[in-house]
Amino acid sequence: MPSIAQRLMGNPLVSAVYEGVWRPVFTRIFSLGGSGTAEFDKAFTAYLARAGERTILDVACGPGLYTRRLAANLTGTGHCVGVDFSEAMLARAVTKPHPRTSFIRGDAHRLPFADDSFDTVTCFAALYLIPDPLPVIDELIRVTRPGGEVAIFTSVVTGLTSLPGVKTIGHLGGYRFFGRDEITDRLRLAGVGRIEQTVVDQGQFVLAFKD
Template sequence: MSIAQRAMGNRAFSLVYEKAWRPIFTRGFSLGGSSTADYDRALRAYLARPGDRRVLDIACGPGNYSRDAASGLTDEGRYVGLDFSAAMLAQASRDNRGERIAFVRGDAHRLPFADDTFDTVLCLAALYLIPDPLPVLDEMMRVCAPGGEIIVFTSARASVAALPGADLAAGLIGLRIFGRDELLSRLSALGADHREQTITGVGQYVHARKPKE
């Protein structure tokens, strides 16, 4: 188990992750700039738009996006946060209460949901921590409903992360740096359309849709 994975399972770390460590880490993706934080604010506003949606947040951690994703839900809309870490889920449950919010412990490689269940499937600031991460995209597509969307924020081999030795340095603490076309190619092979990518420093936002039947 990597240093990063051990940290995610630590109760003390889950208490400071959202308010201290994660904001600093997010700014780091922009190499000290604001592009990642700016995109993150826009994404939160997008997730909070009104609508009858079923939302799955994979590797939700302590619920960083739970309130945003649940705040605009209407009718039968529901938000489900899934994480493998019991410590993170306990913190998420304490900080994010609501009749439309639920948390589930599970493995992102084998999501405990039926095909075509969710309208929005998220994996934000987590895919680079997950061992064998590309099959997680397969599962995201499987549980995404036709016409639904997949949104990912993760690392990108760009800027300083493209320099020699960057992959080795990241690997020492359990982080993976994804190639610029790696996620887009996988999603394309899975049949996703409307694939969009935004690079922010050494990070990338990817937005894709599952074709309608």
């Protein structure tokens, strides 16, 4: 049975308010009302959206908020593909077309792309809502070209998120709190040697480079 979080992401009403209301509020929750997560997110995204002729895959793209940002400075034949399982989210994404973006429905556990297809692969604010999320990391690495990068933003266990009440509420809603080394260890098992992890507030930003 889908979790509460999964049902919400597939709801047309949630998809309609996600970009303008849901996502900003959720970012504030990560920062406990502060601006740490939002500020690092802005810098992280700016790096990934640097100018160049690259192919980018945005996994669990939702309504395309990051997909459009990542495509903004691409040059030449550069293109950014957003993939999501939610038809409601994708329907919202295509209402704001961009010449360097396209969207496709797909399962993050079985990405519909060949090995070594993309220069940059991202997965933002989604892994903690996906059932059995660790195999998704294997897929992110699989479709990344050698020398390419994988960027992840997700949850992390902290003093606050390890409190019994917080954990219970999160689990009931289908929300997963990842251990400090859980994401990085899985990346290493997938054969990644260079990994940069930054924990900000209640979340973690991870940048991995495929050998």
